[in-house]
Structures are given as C-alpha cells and as structure tokens.
Amino acid sequence: MSAEPISNSKPSGVGIVIAILLVLAVVMNFMTLRAAVGQSEATSEANAAREATGGAPTLEDILARQRGEGVDDAARRAAVGDPDSAASIASQLGTLGGASDPELWRAIRFGEARITSTSGGAGATTLVQDGGMKWLTFRDGPLRTYGGNLLLIMLIALTIFYLTRDKIRIEGKKTGVKIKRFGAVERFGHWLLASSFIILGISGLISLFGRTALIPLLGKEHYAAFAMDMKWVHNNVSWAFMIGLILITVMWILHNIPNRHDLVWLMKGGGLFSKGSHPPARKFNAGQKIIFWVVVLLGTSVSLTGLSLLFPFELPMFAATFEKLNAVGLPQVFGMGELTTALAPHEEMQLAQLWHSIVAFVMMAVIIAHIYLGSIGMEGAFDAMGSGEVELQWAREHHGLWVDEVMEKSPPQGASPTTPAE
Numbered sequence: 001m002s003a004e005p006i007s008n009s010k011p012s013g014v015g016i017v018i019a020i021l022l023v024l025a026v027v028m029n030f031m032t033l034r035a036a037v038g039q040s041e042a043t044s045e046a047n048a049a050r051e052a053t054g055g056a057p058t059l060e061d062i063l064a065r066q067r068g069e070g071v072d073d074a075a076r077r078a079a080v081g082d083p084d085s086a087a088s089i090a091s092q093l094g095t096l097g098g099a100s101d102p103e104l105w106r107a108i109r110f111g112e113a114r115i116t117s118t119s120g121g122a123g124a125t126t127l128v129q130d131g132g133m134k135w136l137t138f139r140d141g142p143l144r145t146y147g148g149n150l151l152l153i154m155l156i157a158l159t160i161f162y163l164t165r166d167k168i169r170i171e172g173k174k175t176g177v178k179i180k181r182f183g184a185v186e187r188f189g190h191w192l193l194a195s196s197f198i199i200l201g202i203s204g205l206i207s208l209f210g211r212t213a214l215i216p217l218l219g220k221e222h223y224a225a226f227a228m229d230m231k232w233v234h235n236n237v238s239w240a241f242m243i244g245l246i247l248i249t250v251m252w253i254l255h256n257i258p259n260r261h262d263l264v265w266l267m268k269g270g271g272l273f274s275k276g277s278h279p280p281a282r283k284f285n286a287g288q289k290i291i292f293w294v295v296v297l298l299g300t301s302v303s304l305t306g307l308s309l310l311f312p313f314e315l316p317m318f319a320a321t322f323e324k325l326n327a328v329g330l331p332q333v334f335g336m337g338e339l340t341t342a343l344a345p346h347e348e349m350q351l352a353q354l355w356h357s358i359v360a361f362v363m364m365a366v367i368i369a370h371i372y373l374g375s376i377g378m379e380g381a382f383d384a385m386g387s388g389e390v391e392l393q394w395a396r397e398h399h400g401l402w403v404d405e406v407m408e409k410s411p412p413q414g415a416s417p418t419t420p421a422e
C-alpha cells in the first residue's frame with residue numbers, strides 16, 4: 001500500500017461540502033450585511049421623509065407597520081397640541097372648527113384628547129386603542145396553540161404513565177377497616193369547587209376554540225346562540241368556584257403548610273414511580289400540597305382577573321401590579337426592562353383576558369393530573385371524596401403519619417395500631 005502525496009489528492013466529498021458551506025456562509029453574511037445597511041439607510045430615509053411630512057407617517061412607515069415592524073411614532077405622539085385648548089374635542093367639532101385638525105386626531109389616536117362621557121365610564125373616553133391588534137393576534141395565535149398543546153401533552157403523559165406504571169394499587173393486605181378522611185363539609189367544598197371548575201374549563205375552552213372548532217359543525221346561527229349560553233354559564237358558575245375556593249382554603253390551609261417530610265417525599269417521587277415505596281406523609285403529602293397551592297394561588301388570580309372581566313373597566317389591576325413589580329425590580333431581573341404602567345382602560349381588559357386564560361390553562365393541566373390520580377389512577381383514592389372513608393391499608397401506605405395521629409386520638413373500630421415499614 002502506498003500513500004499518495006497530498007498535493008496530488010483529489011478534493012474529497014467532505015471537502016467539497018465544507019467549501020460550499022463556507023461560500024454559502026460568506027454569501028449569507030454579505031446579504032445580511034447588505035440588508036442591515038439597507039435597513040439603516042431605509043430608516044434614515046424614513047426619518048428624513050418623516051421630517052419632510054412634518055411628522056405624519058410616511059409610506060415607509062405604513063409598509064413597515066404592515067410588515068409587523070415597530071415604527072418610531074415619538075414625533076407624532078408628542079405633537080398632540082394643548083389638550084386644554086386646541087385639542088379639546090368639544091372646541092373642535094364646530095361647523096367652522098378644525099374637524100380635520102391633525103393635532104386633534106393625533107390626540108385622539110394617542111389617547112390624549114380631553115373627551116368627556118356622560119355614560120360608559122373610563123372605557124368610553126378612549127376612542128382609538130391600537131393595542132387591540134396585539135391582543136387579538138396573541139389570543140388567536142400563541143394562546144390557543146400553546147394552551148391547547150399543554151393540555152394535549154398532559155393527556156399523552158398520563159396515558160404513557162398509565163400504560164407503563166399501571167394503576168397504583170393498595171400493595172399490602174386490605175384490612176376491611178375504614179378510616180374517616182373527609183367530613184361532609186369538606187367534601188361539599190371540594191365538589192363545589194371541582195364541578196364548577198370543570199364547567200368553567202369546558203365553557204372557557206368553547207369560547208376560545210368555538211369559532212374554529214364548532215362553527216363548521218353547528219353552523220353560524222346555532223353556534224352564536226350556543227356561545228351566548230356558554231358565556232352566561234361561564235359568568236354565573238364563576239361564583240360557585242369562588243365560594244368553593246374560599247371553603248377549601250379555610251379548611252385545608254393549615255394541613256398544607258410545608259414540613260420536613262415533604263422533601264423526603266419529593267426526593268422519592270412520592271413512591272409513584274416504583275412499587276413498594278411509601279414515603280411518610282401527614283394528612284396531605286407534598287404532591288397534594290403542590291396541587292393545593294396551585295389551586296389556591298392560581299385560582300385566586302383567575303378569580304380576580306375574572307371579576308375584572310365581569311365588571312368591565314371597573315377593576316383595573318395591571319398598571320398597579322406592574323408598578324409594584326417594577327419597584328421590586330422583578331421584570332428587570334428577567335431582562336424585560338420596566339413594564340409600562342400607562343395602560344389604556346381597554347389594555348387593562350385585554351391583559352386581564354390573556355392572563356385569565358394563561359393561568360386557567362396551567363390550572364387545567366395540573367387538575368387533569370389530579371383527576372387522574374383521584375379516580376382511575378390510584379386504587380382506593382376516590383373513596384376519600386366519595387364516601388369520606390378510606391381503607392385503612394390505603395391510608396397507611398399513602399398517609400402513614402396521619403394514620404398514627406388518628407390512631408392516637410380516636411382509632412377506628414377493629415383497627416390494629418401497626419403502620420407499614422417504608
């Protein structure tokens with residue numbers, strides 16, 4: 001075997017590919033550079049043209065806005081005249097007045113005009129609000145895509161869990177003895193919350209996806225009537241959810257304060273992924289505490305934004321919240337800069353709607369997992385919220401420390417005081 005001199009070797013396939021890639025990279029860099037130069041030339045041209053129009057939008061501005069790019073409107077935003085005289089709408093709408101006064105229309109456009117309304121509240125005095133387009137595109141795009149996918153991913157994950165882990169069974173020998181887990185008021189609170197949440201979830205999803213998913217099935221007329229009914233249901237069932245939320249918070253908050261057993265429980269994955277592992281827990285284990293706090297905190301947030309939507313323009317809360325977040329520096333930590341606190345009344349409503357839906361999607365995903373474990377996923381769990389009494393062996397496996405406490409205070413009839421080894 002003889003080695004060929006390097007100078008004689010033909011270019012290999014890999015060499016050719018690398019060379020092509022290099023050429024492509026150089027060409028692309030060049031094009032990007034040209035585009036950047038072109039853009040900055042275009043921007044300076046646009047600025048010059050804008051000056052020539054006395055601040056009015058240029059053709060370039062309009063095209064840029066149509067491409068979804070940001071347009072510098074500082075000059076127009078500042079040129080709104082004096083709201084107390086020229087730009088006061090009342091003084092401008094006379095027969096000889098400047099009905100086409102550009103300052104007035106700019107003042108209206110940027111929410112600076114002095115408009116008074118005899119009815120309709122804060123929302124009625126904002127005549128133009130272009131944030132609505134951002135809201136609409138987010139609601140129709142990322143909200144539906146990511147929200148819907150989150151629920152699908154959770155359903156797929158639970159199916160995989162069910163197929164690989166199977167139902168979590170009571171592993172020890174059943175005792176035939178029942179132990180009281182939840183009283184009637186606790187179960188009432190839980191089912192009020194649960195049933196209302198399920199109705200709210202379904203009616204909410206219908207209002208978000210209905211136009212695309214149901215109009216082809218029902219036709220526009222029937223869908224319109226159905227959508228109105230769902231809106232009515234959603235608005236009114238919300239009260240039951242809020243009452244249920246208050247009830248379970250008051251009844252269970254003390255049982256859900258984290259303790260040292262929770263860390264052990266979490267490190268062992270709650271014993272959910274392996275048979276024969278039962279980390280000790282009191283009345284609620286760490287997994288249930290997470291569910292509880294998700295329900296309480298996100299449920300409160302969804303309720304507050306829901307109230308803001310139920311009473312339009314009466315309960316604005318985002319500007320005040322952003323102000324507090326800016327003051328503690330939270331948005332800045334995430335590199336977002338200060339959040340704007342100058343929000344039009346409609347923007348408050350748009351943010352309330354988006355936040356309400358985002359939080360509801362997260363809750364739904366978590367609750368789907370909870371419903372699975374509380375019903376078909378775990379043998380013996382449903383009884384806790386059904387009859388209120390559970391099999392003693394189930395309680396020993398999942399809430400050993402709580403069983404010890406009950407045994408000390410008032411042991412159920414026929415119970416032996418042994419607790420299982422971990």
Ligand code: HEM
Nearest residue numbers: 193194197198288291292295367371374375381382384385
């Ligand atoms: C058909 C639906 C549901 C079923 C079958 C179900 C079942 C259960 C069961 C069996 C428990 C007691 C677990 C134990 O004994 O340790 C429980 C607790 C609880 N449920 Fe539900 N539930 C459902 C829906 C909901 C919904 C929609 C919510 C809230 C929006 C909710 C919130 C809670 C909370 C906060 C607890 C206490 C913490 C926990 O055990 O995770 N449940 N549920």
